[in-house]
Amino acid sequence: MAVDLSRSMFNKVDFHCQTNNSSHHTSDITDDQLIVRRGQSFVLTVDLLRPYNPDTDQLRFSVQTVPRGSEELGTWAVFGIRGLEGFCTSKAKWKAVLNKGSALQQGRVVLDVTPPADAPVGSYCLSATSEKFMSAAEREVIMGKLVLLFNPWCKDDPVYLPEEAERQEYVMNEHGIIYRGTDRYISAMAWDYGQFEEDMVDICLKLLDVNPKFEKDPADDLSARCNPIYVSRVVSAMINSLDDKGVLAGSWSDYSGGVPPTHWNGSVEILRKWRKYNCQAVKYGQCWVFAGVMCTVMRCLGIPCRVVTNFQSAHDTDGSLTIDVFHAGYGVRPRDSKDSVWNFHVWVEAWMKRRDLKEDGSYDGWQVLDPTPQERSKGVFRCGPAPVAAIRAGHTDQKYDIPFVFAEVNADCIDWLVMADGSKKNIYSDTLRVGQNISTKSVGSNKRQNITDSYKQREGTDTERSVFKHALTRDYSIEGRPRKPKVEPGDQPGTNGTHEPNGADEPNGTNAPQKISMNIEEVSKPINGQDISLKLQMSSKDQAARCFSVNISTQVMRYTGVPSANVYSQLNDVTLLPGQDMSVPILVPALAYRSHMLNCDSVKVSVIATDKEQPDAIYLTEVDITLESPPISITVPEQGQHRRELPVEIVFKNPLDEVLRNCTLTITGSGLVKYAIQARLAELGPDRQVHFKFFILPYKSGVKTLLVDFDCSSFRDIKASCTIHILPATPWAGWGM
Structure with missing residues (x-):
């Protein structure tokens, strides 16, 4: 791109957009606008109307953020060449060096210009002056605009990512995979990030410019955009629309006035609609849509980012790190709970240094960011960045929002049976259920990568229990989320143990080996529109015969763990002989569930078996099934x-x-x-x-x-x-x- 600078001593300037953008990995966006990355030089050619004399002349340039800059805050800088040497007189150290391609006697000055690796990202205006060449009225000439992005190729940038294959995946790849379903029925959905569509840079910068912090104090907000931690928190808040002019409105039931979240194939159409309608929220999104759009914005700005799915994801509203799950006895409505376990939940991870927490780099690397509006962080619906390393170590006293994310992947579940009189009995204490098959797309392929081990220690180990207890005893008050007492009067908490049921097989709540086991298995692949054929496998290691009342119930579920409809139930009386295995067929007719599946995601089949002679011996098993769609x-x-x-x-x-x-x-x-x-x-x-x-x-x-x-x-x-x-x-x- 060459700019005509008539009526000044500057003849024209060439931004070399095609060459510069190619070397800065932005040519997929455009060749018509200069888009460069901080900490890396770009070429600028200035043609003068007379020769440049290195003994007497100097060229001064100024850059400032749009719409305004401040030298004190590092958003305005003066730099240039004096003779043959570069200089900078500002806090923000932009640098210019004469390129060997210059032809000074012909008035052609070729410069290598390097923005500092900690410069604020955004749109800049570039101007030039030369006191020797023009009158006072003509000293400053606006040369044009450029966009500056984060640079994961630059070692001095906090978002530096060492491996080129990972940079290609987490910055450059415009297409991805988002995983949904349940922990046993994982489905892969292609998602179009489209971060290099030509209008995406302008839209992403617009998103930063309408955030409440900018509207309150533009100069301070522009200066803070040097920090990927700050930018990522702003983006996390701006993807949802609950506090601001955010991109997406969320809905988990009523989709009137918009489209269901399942409609979207990618981020581009959503972001374009948001800008087209003057920053009005696009309707509607759910967690994978929020995460997909945030990944687009982060990659566009130059921050390495990937979408992550956590199966059996806990939503802990009170900071107790435990989730109460209520089940109904036959004909009894289950008690409501503010806590829940979602079939899956989707967030993003962004790669950056966290020297605000520790200088030794132990919290550097992947950071959880969640734009789905679930809980407030410092008064705003956003989440993160929370270091994955801190989550794994149970360091819930660090920033940001680590207790909430730790609970999502590692909370304990307590299952309660609600009796007809409203009382409840603890039938299960489960340390293993939450945080299964945490998944992301692999680098360089469409295979699923299981990253559960990066979030937590192996379940069932002493180390995992030690980390959990450590997390439970940390002081969260730094996050403004004080832990609240969980147990209500009259409740009888279960043991701190494993999947064991509480009952006659476990005197006084101890973790004795299980004598009765139950498991639900497929008979055939569950397909939407067809009958669902399953079987309940029961086995006994008891030395005596056991008679059970087996209550099987089927519900159509939203992926957030909320039942939409009870569609099928059956009651069986079975007798298990010593050492016997028994199979109970379960057939859920398509006519029973089909009309409920349009706005729902899965089918939950639950089995509660009660010993007829020992009513305190209650056993539970359940499975969440995702139905396969026709091809x-x-x-x-x-x-x-x-x-x-x-x-x-x-x-x-x-x-x-x-x-x-x-x-x-x-x-x-x-x-x-x-x-x-x-x-x-x-x-x-x-x-x-x-x-x-x-x-x-x-x-x-x-x-x-x-x-x-x-x-x-x-x-x-x-x-x-x-x-x-x-x-x-x-x-x-x-x-x-």
């Missing part, structure tokens, strides 16, 4: 070429014995589809197929992902995706002749 077929060439059309065909077959109405297809994919393609389809009868054919025009090269969403009256937002390798454009045959 969508995408046919597209494996390779394509930049700016050449590619044919695509999408096929879906109705597996139900009813007509599918209100059928829609949504197709997205950064680099392939600039704006979402939406198509309304005709009604689809039983066993009928829909074939949808269209063309896409790839506008970026590289490995790209095409994402498809199918929605209708009976299935909510079925997903499919495929990858396509887009080759660079081939030069015309006549070129170079």
Whole structure:
């Protein structure tokens, strides 16, 4: 990009956008605007109207953040060359060095300009002056604007990430995988981050500029943007809309006035809608949507980031690090609890140094950030950054929000049976349930990486119990979340033990070996729209026969652990002989659950077995099942070429014995589809197929992902995706002749 500087002694300036952006890993965004990373030099060419004399001349440049800068706060700097040497007179040490490509006698001055590695990120205005060359009225000439980002390639930047493969994954990759489902039924969903779409930088900087801290004190906020800790807390708050002009409104039940969170395939459409409608919250998001959008913003700003899913995720509202779970006896409504265990919860991790906590670097590395509005942090709905290393060590007295995240992955569960008179009995004390299969996408592949060991010690070990007790005794008051007493009058807490039931097999609440075991197993793969076939396996190590009343209940669940409907129940009387194994069939008809699944995520099957002769001996087992959706077929060439059309065909077959109405297809994919393609389809009868054919025009090269969403009256937002390798454009045959 060359700028005409007529009416001054500066003829023109060339920002070398294509070359600079390429070396700063921002050319995927644009070649029309200078976007560089701090701590790394970029080339600037200034053409003067007369020769540059190193004995008498000097060039002075100033940069300041937009809309305003302050030399004292490090958001305005004066630097340049005096003779042949560079100089800087400001607190923020920008540096200019003469490049060997200069032709001083021809008035061409080529500079290598280096922003400091701790400069605030954002938009800057670059100006130039030369007292020797012009009158006082013409001394300052605005040369143009540039954008400065964090730099994970720079060792002096707190977000420096040593491994190039990880930088490619956690900064440069525009496509990812988000995991949902349950700990036993993990499903992978493609997500389009699209952080290098051309308008994303402007949108992400807009997000920073409308945060409440900027509106209260712009100068202080702009200065604080040098710190990735500060920026990440601002972004965590701004992704949700409860305290500010945030991007997304959350909803877990009513989606009127918007679209269900399951509709979204990626972040780009959400962020564009937010900007288009003057920073009004986009409706609606849930945890994986909040996390996906935050990952886009963080990668766009240059902070390495990845999306993480925690299965069996606890929501501890009172800081006790324990979760009360209430179960109903036959015909008894369970007692409400403010605590809950979600099938899964999604947040992000960002990579940065935490020298605000320890200089030795022991808290550096991955930090948990959670933009889903669950609890307030310092009065604002946000969470983190919480060092993963501190979570693993149980250091719940450190910043930020570590007690809450520690409980999400490591809380103990106490199961209570609510009796008909309202009293409750502790039937289970479980240290293992919470924090299962913590997952993220692997580096360089679409495989799932289990990172549970980075969050906690191995369950069942003495070390894990020691860390838990250490976490429980820390003083959280630094976080403004005092621990509250958990046990209410009349409650009888269970043991501090394992999965053991409390009852006749465990005199006085001790952890004696279990004599009766139960487990729910699949008979066939559970598919949405078909009967669910399971079996209850019971076995006895007792020396006497045991007679049980077995109550089996099935509920359609939201992923947050909230039941939506009771859809099926059965009551069996069984007798277990000594050493016997027994199988009890469970068949949940599709007609019982299907109408409830549109806005729900899983089916919970719970079994409570009560010994008829020893009513205090109560056993519990349960399983959360995610139903597999019918498949969508995408046919597209494996390779394509930049700016050449590619044919695509999408096929879906109705597996139900009813007509599918209100059928829609949504197709997205950064680099392939600039704006979402939406198509309304005709009604689809039983066993009928829909074939949808269209063309896409790839506008970026590289490995790209095409994402498809199918929605209708009976299935909510079925997903499919495929990858396509887009080759660079081939030069015309006549070129170079």
